[in-house]
Structures are given as structure tokens and as C-alpha cells.
Amino acid sequence: MDLVTVGLRVRELAIPGARAMEAGLQRQEYRGYDSAGLAVDGDKAGEVEIFRSVGKVKALAEVINNAKINTEKVFDCHAGIAHTRWATHGQPKTVNCHPQRSDPNSEFTVVHNGIITNYREIRELLTSKGFKFESETDTEVIAKFFKYIYDSNKQHNLDFSQLAKLVIIELEGAYGLLIKSIHYQDEVVATRKGSPLLVGVKTEKKLKTDFVDVEFPDTLEELSSVPADANSNINGTANGLLIPKDNLRHSVSRAFMSDEGIPMAAEFFLASDPAAVVEHTKKVLFLEDDDIAHIYDGQLHIHRSSNEVGASTIRSIQTLEMELAEIMKGSFDHFMQKEIFEQPESVINTMRGRVDFETNTITLGGLRSYLTTIRRCRRLIMIACGTSYHSCLATRAIFEELTEIPVSVELASDFLDRRSPVFRDDTVVFVSQSGETADTILALQYCLDRGALTVGIVNSVGSSISRQTHCGVHINAGPEIGVASTKAYTSQYIALVMMALSLSDDSLSKSARRLEIIEGLKNISEQISKVLELNDSIKTMCDETLSDQKSLLLLGRGYQHATALEGALKIKEISYMHSEGVLAGELKHGVLALVDENLPIIVMATRDSLFPKVMSAVQQVVARSGNPIIICNPGDKFDPKYKTLEVPATVDCLQGLLNVIPLQLMSYWLAVRKGIDVDFPRNLAKSVTVE
Ligand code: UD1
Ligand code: F6R
DSSP states (O other), X not given: OOEEEOOBEESSOSSOHHHHXXXXXXXXXXXXOSEEEEEEEOXXXXXXXXEEEESOHHHHHHHHHHTTOOTTOOOSEEOEEEEEEOOSSSOSOGGGSSSEESSTTOSEEXXXXXXXXXXXXXXXXXXXXXXXXXXXXXXXXXXXXXXXXXXXXXXXXXXXXXXXXXXXXXOOEEEEEEEEETTEEEEEEEEEEBSOOEEXXXXXXXXXXXXXXXXXXXXXXXXXXXOOOTTOOSTTTTTOEEEESOOOOOOOOGGGBOTTSSBOOEEEEEESSGGGTTTTOSEEEEOOTTOEEEEETTEEEEEOSSOOTTOOSEEEOEEOOSOHHHHHTTXXXXXXXXXXXXXXXXXXXXXXXXXXXXXXXXXXXXXXXXXXXXXXXXXXXXXXXXXXXXXXXXXXXXXXXXXXXXXXXXXXXXXXXXXXXXXXXXXXXEEESSSOOHHHHHHHHHHHHTTOEEEEEESSTTSHHHHHSSEEEEOOOOOOOSSSOOHHHHHHHHHHHHHHHHHTTTOGGGHHHHHHXXXXXXXXXXXXXXXXXXXXXXXXXXXXXXXXXXXXXXXXXXXXXXXXXXXXXHHHHHHOOEEEEEEGXXXXXXXXXXXXXXXXXXXXXXXXXXXXXHHHHHHHHHHTTOEEEEEEOTTOOOOTTSXXXXXXXOOGGGHHHHHHHHHHHHHHHHHHHTTOOTTXXXXXXXXXXXX
């Protein structure tokens, strides 16, 4: 995921935007990024200065300082765009930093959050039109596409927002976009789809209204001169598009009119996150999907490309009450909590552009050309540490079932300690959030030396594991800041399930099972949201019954063994409470001795083929006066004296995605209750780069 922040200051500017933007970028450092950049109007008309750098915002500041631009010069009207990038397309290199440009003269410059899923098709089209690409990013296609549509429509004298409409209609995926152009000096266009974007508004005098009017097109006419291209796969390009007939600029929004009826001087700050703008202004309006915000002549205009029935005709200007620290975490107290609650969205990002729910097909671009080799391998070994290891355990059974390849799951350190034999016809999958875990990297080198095919399942693009594996899948969960891994777990889990589905897509006998799983994936985000509704009751349960305990046992079997292990790890690392995940079948082989009326026991008893066996474990616990807390599906009847937490039912192999969430919440609330700094638990680091 990429992050955007922008300072756009129009009129009565004291200092050029570069410094303000730099500060805005710094405010978003907490979100994690690997490179930064900005573009700002140059001294002369038609000139744009771009500064980019891999590393921290400090490194970018250094680049700007060395460029010896006059940062004290006063402009009447000045626009700039800036960005911190978390690599998704292409490694963190200067050439991949944003802003991306349309051509060497930087006629159009773009910063972008999100992922354009049809960038390959657009890139192909533009390459066939003679455009030369400089980067590996999906974003570069947007800048070049702007130039292409601009050049092809010169006779229409389009204004910037009309041009933007013609471009974004072709974009698929998720985006928060800011665009500037030397053809529209001092103007910026901002638009979003599925990625946050807000406008900070700063005026000297009080705003006349606390909303901005949305401008709908008056008349539409078919613009048949948008270049039709028979070879294009891009929707709409060949169809002729609708643009407003009247090309006149709309009047100033009521909000920015002074009492004398003339427009007030205003500054606008566009950002993906309020943290970037709050030091300038607390007045913000949040853009909606498909809004096109156009800032020119010191005014803000919000356009829609069509007259939707019932659409809201205003965007309210809100006053942020929060302090900076609060804003960075949104309404959450800790990053871990924020990341737990982000899961309905992060799992979608993992599947975006990869699972087609209409055709029930899976496309993992990073594995496409390796699938045949993987299918032919003698065995598949999954190697990881900690939480990432648990995601392997959670998906091992479905891998074996769908691919019919024997799968072993290994802890990286143990695998190395044993100097386990590895052969050329093995496929080894390395799972890591950070992509920098030393144990996993060493195991990877060990397997590379022995000639095995290596596959990475990694969150950080450009990380060592992502670069050193032959192929792989980026889980696209976005940066994970909290030391306890939460959203990375659910996304790794889904990435591994997608890999198993991909490997088995040639098998007719597995097609019904595959369909069932894809259907499950379709609903998973919504179901995760449903589980998150348990938050309050879990907090109460932690406060009332669990927090005074010394120890906790988690029982599961089959698919839920991994959930029990992951829940126990979360609880011990964050709340420092001793907890153990136990395979329910092993209870009678020793662990039962621990059970008494005090020890809390959480049992994963959602419905799958092993349900009766899990229930027999519950009976064993109850017979020894134990008090189980049961994670079950709605409608399942248990003795009313047991506590239950109901989670929605899904396919057996995906149920762990839902069952783990109450455990994440439990570890969180137990830690908060003990006053532990949840995001930085003692003795632990986010990325373990030592053996
Ligand atoms: C690419 C985009 C992705 C977008 C999709 C849409 C990149 C980095 N990703 O994803 O954001 O949603 O197109 O079409 O451009 N790789 C490894 N080891 C790893 C992980 C990945 O070698 O651990 C390799 C892959 O084999 C591939 C490249 O890195 O060559 C990108 O991987 P991934 O992001 O998963 O590829 P796509 O799903 O095609
Ligand atoms: C637990 C946790 C760790 C990591 C482990 C591997 O919450 O975060 O157990 O899962 O250190 O790290 P990655 O996935 O970065 O290789």
C-alpha cells in the first residue's frame, strides 16, 4: 500500500509547499514506508520540480536541500503533491518512488495509494502508442494515460477535472490519486476509489457554510473522439465516453464566499490521513468514492461524473477534535487494535485482482509461470517462524487435500538445526510478514544452495525474502506496525489458500470443493466484521473472568489446532500470561492433569467433521470441574453454564480465519487491562533480524 500526503497551498503563500509537504510526510511516518517523493511547481511557468528518495523523509529532505532551490520564495499560487510509498509494484528504488511522471518533461505527475489491477493492459496499450516506461510501478500508467488522453483531445480544450474523468473511467482497482500538470499550472486534481482521501481547508475568515456543494454535470454529450482502439482491452476506450458539454467553470462554492460576495483566500491540503494536515487546519472534508476534487484559482470544486439518483449533493466540512497522536491511530488506542479491526479490509486487499468471484478463478501473477513446476514437485515444505509458521499449519491440510502433494511444515530454526535434507525437486514456501526474519532467510539460503524451487509469501515488497525467492505472492496486507502480528496472519492464510486453489485449478475432481472455498472467500470479509462485533463481550470476559488467572489453555483439533497455537502465542506475547495451545486429541495424554476448577480453557468447537471429537474433549474437561469457554457457531446448543462466543460458520478450511479473531481481541484486552504497552511488548522486536 502506498500513502499519499499533499500540501497544496493556493494564494497568499508564505513559503513554498515543499517544506509543508515534507512536514506532512513526516506526520505519516508511523504508517510504515520505504521511500518518499514530491513534485512542486518550479519558479517558471511550465516547470515542475520532482524530488524522490529511497528511505526516510529525512533522506528526501537532504535531496531537496542539495538541490539548492529557493525555498524562501513567495508565490501567489502554488501547488505540489507528495507521497510516502510502501512498495507494492516494484522494489523500493528511486525510479519506483512517487511522483511518477508521464514523460521526461513531467507534463503530468501523479502520486497514488492503492493498486491498479488493470495496469498491465493499460501499459500494453500505451507502449503500443510509443510510450516508454521508466518504472515497474502500476502508477506510472496513470501519469502516461493522462498525457495520452490529453494529447488525443487537444481540440476539446478539456479542463483538468474533465480530463481526469476520462482517465479514471478506465482504471480498475483501488486508488487515492493526486495529479498535477504543467498544462494546468497551479491546479491539482484528487480522486479516490476504495482508498481514503480528504481535503483540509484553511481560510482566514470563517467559512460561510460547513459544506461544499457537489457539482453534477449539466449536459452530457458523447465524446466520440476519445481514441477508439480496436486492440484495447480497456473498458470504455473503444466505446466513446460522456463528458459535460458546457466547458465553463462552475461558480465558487458558497462555503468560500466572503460577506462581500467575493471568494476568500484559501489554502487546501489533500491527504490520505488527517495526521498530515492537522497542524495546518482542523477543518476537513472526506471525499467519497468517484469524487473528483479539482482545486484551481484558490477554490475547491467537487465533481461527479454522472447524475446518480439520490446521491448526496454536499460534502460536509468537519472539525477534527482529536490530537495528532490520536489521529494517527484513528479512533483506536493502539496499532494492534487498529490492525485487528482493519482485517475486513486487509483480507480484501490480499484477494484484490487475484480472485475473480464471477468466474470463480484465481490468478496469482507471481506464481503463474511456476505452477507447472510446483505441481510436479516431490514434496512441498513450508518454512516460517512464529505467527507465520501458524499460518502454514492452518493451511497445510487444505494444501494436501487440493494438491495431493505431501506437505511438511517447519520452524525455520529447527529446520536449519537439523540440516534437513532438501532436493532439487522440492518446492519450499517461505512465509514471512517482514521478509527480513533472519532464521527464515538462512533457511532460504540453505534451500537455494540445494537447488530447490523457492516461493515467498511475504508482506514487504522489496524485502530480502521477496527478492531472493524464485517467485511468490505478496500478501498486500499493508504495513503492520504492532509487534503482535494480526492482519498479516489472516492475509498469509488467505494467500496460502489461494496458492492451493491455483495449484489445483486443473483438477476436475476438486472443482466442487474449490468452488465451495471460493464462495467462502467471497463472504469472509463480512464475516470478519461480524466477529469483530464480539469486541465488547470479549473485553468484559477478560475483565471479569480471565485477567486474574495465571494460565490459560486453548484446545483445538484439525484446522483449529493452528488457531489454538496462534491464540496462545498472541496471549503470551502481549499479555505475558502463560497460555498453551493444545491439540484436543492430546488432552488425555498428559495435559488433562492441569485441569481444575480454576484453569480457564478456551475450546474451538465450530462445526466441522471433528466436532464430535472436540465435544468429547469438552466432556473430559467438564468432568474434572473445568470451565470451558467455547468458540462455536450460532445456534449450537451447549450447557448454559458454559460461556460461549459465537462466530459465523464458513467452510472448514477457512473457519480458522474467523476463530482466531476473538483470540486476538482477548490477548489485546488482557494486555490493556494489565497496563502493558500493547504495541511494544517487552523483549520483542517487530522484525527479528538476528538468528
Ligand atoms: C502484481 C502487483 C500487485 C497487483 C497485481 C495485479 C507487484 C509487486 N505486485 O501482483 O500489487 O495486485 O499485480 O495484477 O507488482 N515475488 C517473489 N517472492 C515473494 C513475493 C513475490 O519472487 O516472496 C515475485 C513474484 O513472483 C512476482 C513479483 O514478485 O514476480 C510480484 O509478486 P506479486 O505482487 O504477488 O505479484 P502479482 O500478484 O502479479
Ligand atoms: C507474533 C509475531 C512473530 C512473527 C515472527 C516471524 O505476533 O509477530 O511470531 O510472526 O517473528 O516474523 P515474520 O513473519 O516477519 O517472518
